[in-house]
Amino acid sequence: MVEKTFNFIVPGGQASGGPPIGPALGPLGVNIMAIVNRINEETKEYNGTPVPVDVTVDTDSKEFTVKVGVLSTFALITQAINIKKGSGTPKTAPVGDMSFDQLLAVAKRKKEGLSAASLKAAAREVLGTCQSMGVTVDGKPAKEVQTAIAQGAFDAKFAGAA
Numbered sequence: 001m002v003e004k005t006f007n008f009i010v011p012g013g014q015a016s017g018g019p020p021i022g023p024a025l026g027p028l029g030v031n032i033m034a035i036v037n038r039i040n041e042e043t044k045e046y047n048g049t050p051v052p053v054d055v056t057v058d059t060d061s062k063e064f065t066v067k068v069g070v071l072s073t074f075a076l077i078t079q080a081i082n083i084k085k086g087s088g089t090p091k092t093a094p095v096g097d098m099s100f101d102q103l104l105a106v107a108k109r110k111k112e113g114l115s116a117a118s119l120k121a122a123a124r125e126v127l128g129t130c131q132s133m134g135v136t137v138d139g140k141p142a143k144e145v146q147t148a149i150a151q152g153a154f155d156a157k158f159a160g161a162a
Contacts, residue, residue: 004028005056008039012046015039015053025055030062038066046071049079070113073129076106087134097136100154103127103145104161120158124149 006024008015015021017032021039025032035055043051052069071079078084081096098106107122116122124146131142138145148154 001061002059003056004059005054008053008055009050010039010043010053012049012051013040013044014048015043021055025057028057028059028062030057030064035064035066038064042066042068046079049075070110073106073110073126074133076109077126077129077133077135080106081135083135086132090132090134094134094136096134097139098130100138100145100157103130103137104157108161118158119161120149123158 008020008024010021015036017036021036022032025035039053039055043053049071051071054067054069055064056067057064074086077098080102081098083096085095087093087095103123103126104119107116107119107126110126111119111122114122114125116125127137127142127146127149130137131146135142140148
């Protein structure tokens with residue numbers, strides 16, 4: 001059994017048999033459309049957002065596995081509040097606002113990829129990205145929300161989200 005692993009960045013739910021997937025997997029004699037369909041099924045929630053995907057193929061049996069990687073914090077935030085890019089002047093010109101619940105959702109999805117020991121720590125790390133992007137949370141600057149979290153203002157939300 002010889003396994004080969006390929007890493008691709010694909011638009012969520014919109015991968016195709018063309019480059020980069022088709023040319024990389026074609027020489028192995030696998031059913032490329034079956035792999036593409038599995039990738040699209042597993043990435044559909046990211047709808048168009050670039051997603052890292054690992055495809056491992058057993059070159060003997062032609063069986064394959066698809067593993068979806070974790071998106072960048074930036075990508076998760078832009079997807080959550082439907083913006084294309086961050087602010088050129090984040091301290092003075094915010095580009096979007098997210099709810100605290102959206103912040104928690106991003107932190108939960110990102111937690112395993114961060115060095116955070118808890119959801120609270122993950123949320124504070126996500127807030128750091130919000131701050132550099134010019135994204136506010138419930139209308140407040142990210143730094144204010146970080147301070148409020150550190151002071152325990154949102155402890156009930158974290159207890160309910162665990």
